[in-house]
Amino acid sequence: MIKQTLLFGNRAYLSLKLNQLVIELPDIPEKPKQPITRPIEDIGILIIESHQVTLTSALLSSLLENNVAVITCDSRHMPNGLLLPLSGNTIQSERYLAQISCSLPLKKQLWQQTVMSKIANQGEVLKIWNNKESKCMAVWSRNVKSGDPDNLEGRAAAFYWRNIFIENPHFTRQRDADDCNALFNYGYAILRAVIARALVGSGLLPTLGIHHHNRYNAYCLADDIMEPYRPYVDNVVMEIIREHGTDISLTPAIKKKLLTIPTIDVKIGKLTRPLMIAATMTSASLSKCFNGESRKILYPEIICKQQG
Template sequence: MAQKLNIYVSSDSKLSIKNSNLLLQKSDDIINIPIDIISSIVVDSYHSYFSQNLLSCLSRQGITLIICDETHMPTTLLLPLCTHSVGNLNLRAQLKCKNQTKAILWQNIVKAKLNNQANLLDIFGLNSVDILKNLANKVLLNDKDNKEAYGARIYFLSAFGDEFARRDGGFINSMLNFGYSLVRSKIARTIAAKGLMPQIGIYHDSFLNNFNLADDMIEPYRPFVDAYVFWYLQNSGEIDSEFDSTHKKFLISIFDKTVLIDGKRFLLDIAIEQSIESLLRVFKDKENTRLLMPILDKDFLI
């Protein structure tokens, strides 16, 4: 299992490419990194700039480029345009997906999310494990009675305390939001690379959202970010710190962790690819609704 680099750029830099190496120039210092060992680059510096050749190379090589804005949160993602004929066939299969299939897929996605939330609570010895497991077993087609939202209220209170609310600001939510953005970007990048359209979702369908499908597929992966943040809080003792580059570097390292999917362990970004490839198989086969989704276990935190 080849582990690749996830690079975080926090100071003003020039990024270019030469002889299949990323050149990362900061003042008079130049760092050379072979392009084929890079998985992603997060640029959190408002005055960094890139060569056009580098952007083209990153797209060809399937490397995720995430750019943060002046608030230091991810805001831009480099996506490839799939021009291969297979990409067009994949898009046609996506567009022909029937509503019944989508309803089954969303039911299974919500079940997986609730089970992973229950697994997190179990791993850390918290309450409400059985409640969430029971909810997962009762999810209806298309989650018609919104077990996902009901479970979320129970889950976040059990995990982060009675005073916690996802819509509030603060350190914990900043950690979660940054982590979710990283994983969402990886998912969107993989979707586009497979010739699928990120705007067309299974359940999410906002015409204002360019990443509806990514927002569908991230759901069972969110508890992995939650677990990583909870583990950090538990081991660092930080509760209400200033969210800074140290925390971002830690969150980017989530892609160094392995995930259980289909009975095997893969690095997180490879697991994401497994999920998207299984979704593509569903789109192509009308009789197939088997979506490969990750299972959160204690080995993820090793």
Template sequence: MTWRNVMIKDGDYLRLKLDNLEIEKGGQKFSIPLSDIATITLEGNILTLTTKLLAKLAQHNIAVIVCDNKYVPCGIFMGFGQYHRTAKRNLEQVAWSEKLRNEVWTEIIRQKLSNQRAVLIAHDADVERIDKLQELIEHIQLADATNREGHAAKVYFNSLYGMKFTREQDCLENGAMNYGYTIIRAYMARLVTSLGLIPTLGVFHRNEFNSFNLVDDLMEPFRPLMDWYILEKILPNYPKYLTWEARCKLIDFLNQPYFYRGKKTTIDLVMLDYVNSFIKVMKNENLSELTEITLGGIARCMRN
């Protein structure tokens, strides 16, 4: 089972050695079994790696996240076609009905907004704003035809960060969220491709220029969990800018404990179960099979 999310800063050289990732830095060498690795995040402008290693990473379904010179993730490398019945699953995915897609998207948005409301409650937002979010949840229509998600986003972020806050601002809060969402997106992309799904064919997102429409659909309920994690673990401890330690902490979100179905697990495994449950729903047309993602699942574990 993969469980490591590796971050490499200004390493000199990466190579494959006997099914291990070998990292050479400052004259020292470190080895990590590929079978342990889920994602690798690369920072720095002088790092070199071999095509032989890249091929092996793709075969192990390891997502490689590349950061720009401002340490912001800007690209993802991953394998394709590794699932043993990719063609069969692709045909199933293409055959999903529009009605079922709309029902699934409605449930995804309901979960996202419910988690946003839970974040507001956890951080003592105004009762009126919490009630407003509840009202928006109760009035979600099929496929969110009236865009309750968009209305909720304004209420949500203004409640957390002030009435003048927008997601376009250049600030620590947005920097942390953008970085954190990219980590979730990369891992979700890894799961989607490793389970034989077509990442471009979304449930709701259908942008012709987006290679990860389905990924962007499925990650929605996890965004508020990352928001809560940033409010709890990042902003209080790294109040000025996203340091190396803060970025490592954001990547470590995937390893955070989660209380799920009566037992303690981790976020990355919950994400895997979520994608598998989504596949079951789309095959069996039983919406109740979709895993319920809640803020309480992570908050309960991390506060105990």
């Protein structure tokens, strides 16, 4: 079942009753007499954007027990924190040991697969929005070596961001810009939560990456595994920009569109599944790699139609 993504951008009181999220909205005069309720088990991601949201500790505990990713936001309404459960799998300690014991050659092979998939999906996005073949992306994807010693990921990324905007060839990808970069950043934050949640559900430690290893990053593995999924976020953002232009702000309507990212249909193997479900398939396949049951991570392929 596809889990719901809930965002609270205004003052609200959130509590728990009979395994239900109870929502009270004091700023809405026409609010129903009875509080709004949502089953905890149906929630996948909960985003607390407003600093006037109050929630009980009982609710927070229940959310984490049900592997709900809870995202907090800063004063600019941009995600700045992610809460996940300490235990998300019945054999978590066994999975942790297998992950920690992963050899360097295997890590390099897994990163090779990750980069190959990411570049291939980026190439498809360029085809969708530029209506032309990007042969260099296909070549780079095929030629990635174990561990990517030639940094083809970086070369492909530079080419990708130079060519994704036909209307704005001088676009620069930045993490803190307030232009359309904010849309990418917001979408990636949602994606990161989806991937981290899936990893925890598979009994993996999202901190211990196969490539990323920043000492201050608690989600290195999530940042690794989300790479081939990023082009799906890019495609959603490009749809928004094509409709509204590049001079666009992160309005509630735009956020609503970005919140559909977990439900995007993706092709993974021979199946078509919502992105959130695909993420669990990817994390499960990664766990098998750590356990020695497989040597291949199951990543999705872009299946979007070209835009007119």
